[in-house]
Amino acid sequence: MISLLVGATGCLGAAPGDDPDDTSEVASAVSTSEGFEAGTKAAYAAAAVTLGTGSWNLDDALIGTTTSDVLTGTRSGRIRNSGKITMLFDRSTGAGTVTIHHAVFGTDASGTWGLFSSQNSGSTWTQVGATRTASGSTFSTATFTVNLAGTIRFEIRKLDGGTNRINVDDIAVTDFGTSGGGGGGTGAALSKHTTMGIPAPASSSTPNAFLSAKSGYVESYNASRKVPNWVSWELNSSYLGSTARQDDFRVDDTFPSSEAQAALADYSGSGYDRGHMCPSADRTLTVAANQQTFYLTNMVPQAAHNNEGPWAVMENDLRDLANAGDELFIIAGGTFSASSNTIGSGVVVPDKTFKVVVVLSSVGQGVSAVTTSTRVIGVMMPNEDAQISQSADWHTFRVSVDAIEAATGYDFLSDVDPAVQAVIEARVDNQ
Ligand SMILES: [Ca+2]
Ligand SMILES: [Ca+2]
Secondary structure (H helix, E strand, O other), X not given: OOOOEEOOHXXXXXXXXXXXXXXXXXXXXXXXXXXXXXXOOOOOOOEEEEEOOEEEEEEEEEEEOOOOOOOEOOEEEEEEEEEEEEEOOOEOOOEEEEEEEEEEOOOOOOEEEEEEEEOOOOOOOEEEEEEEEEOOOOOEEEEEEEEEOOOEEEEEEEOOOOOOOEEEEEEEEOOOOOOOOOOOXXXXXXXXXXXXXXXXXXXXXXXXXXXXXXXOOEEEEEOOXXXXXXXXXXXXXXXXXXXXOOOOOEOOOOOOOOOOXXXXXXXXXXXXXXXXXXXXXXXXXXXXXXXXXXXXXXXXXXXHHHHOOHHHHHHHHHHHHHHOOOEEEEEEEEEOOOOOOEEOOOEEOOXXXXXXXXXXXXOOOOHHHOXXXXXXXXXXXXXXXXXXXXXXXXXXXXXXXXXXXXXXXXXXXXXXXXXXXHHHOOOOOOO
C-alpha cells in the first residue's frame, strides 16, 4: 500500500484532475532568487547590505567582484572562516526547495558549508539537509529539499572554520506548496522513474491525483477521467530484453476499489485504441515488467492514427537512443478540456497526447547532469483520427515543454535547476 504524499499538501484541494480547465497549478516560478548583483560590500566585517530580494547580513563575508571570485553576472557572495550570509527578512510562503551555486574562491582549498533555516525570524536555526563541500573552481549546484510552510528565512554558514574562501551565488527558493520550480530531488526520493521531478502533487488519498509508484513506472491517476494524469518512467538499455509482448490488458489489481477504473468493455468498439503511456516495448526484460504496462491504468483512449502512427515511431526512436547508451526520462499523458470526448462508462479521451523526454548521455545520470544544452523533446499530438495522419512525421509535433506545461498545468522537470529549466523548457527540439 502506498502512503506517500508527493508534491505539496497545499495544492491538494485543487488537484489537477478536479477541473479540466483548471490551470491554477501551473508551478510558480522561483519566488526568491538572489544573485548578489544589486549590492556592494567590500569588507569582511559583519554588516547588513541591501540586495535585490531584501536586506542580508554578511558576517566574515562580502560581495566578491574580482577575477578570483566565481560568480554569475558580476558579483557573488564570498565567505571565509566561520562566516555567514543571512536573510534579515522572512518569506511568508514557506519553502519547497532551495538551490545554491557554490565553488571555491581562486585557488583556495575546498570548504564545507551548510544551509540553515529559521522559522522564528532568526532566533533559532536548523540545518537543512547535509553539509556540502565547495571543491571546484566552477559552480556546482547544491539542492536542498525544505518543504516547510509558513514563515521562514535562510542562512548559509561556512562550517570548516578555515581561512579558505568559498563563493556562493544564485540562491533560489521556491514556495512551499508548489510542486516544482526548484531542485531538491523530491522526485528521485520517490522513484528513479521520477528523477526529473514530480509533475504535480499526487497521493494515495487524492482520487483524481492518485499516486501509483510501480517498479516499472510512476503515475498520477485520475478516477474521474479513468485515465492517468501523467506517467513517468526511466528508459535505458537495462529495461530492454527479448520478452514478448504479453497483451494481457486488464484492470489494475494494485489499485484500491475506491479508485474508479476503466474496464475492457469501455474500450471495446469505442473506435479508440488502448494506448499505452509507458509502452510495452519499453519493458521487455521480464514477463512481469512487460505485464505491468498492460494495466488499463497505464492507458488512455488513443486515436489509431496517433497511436499507430507518429506516436509509435517516436517510441521506437526513443528506444533506439536507449539502445545506443542514452539515459532517458519520459513523461506522457493527455490534455483535456470541457469538451473532451468520453467512451464507455465515462473514460475521458484526451484532446491531445503529450510526451516530455530528457535525453542524457550515460546511464545513471540524474538532474545534476541536466544543463542548458541537454536535449529535451516535447511533443503534443492531436488525438482524433481526423486531425492527424498516421503517416505524419512525429518531429512535426514538437513543441516546447513550456507549451505542454501551459496546456496541462503541470511543472515538468521540476527537480532541475530552475535556471536550467527556464532554458530547456523554452526550446523546441530540432535535432
Ligand atoms: Ca551573481
Ligand atoms: Ca518545469
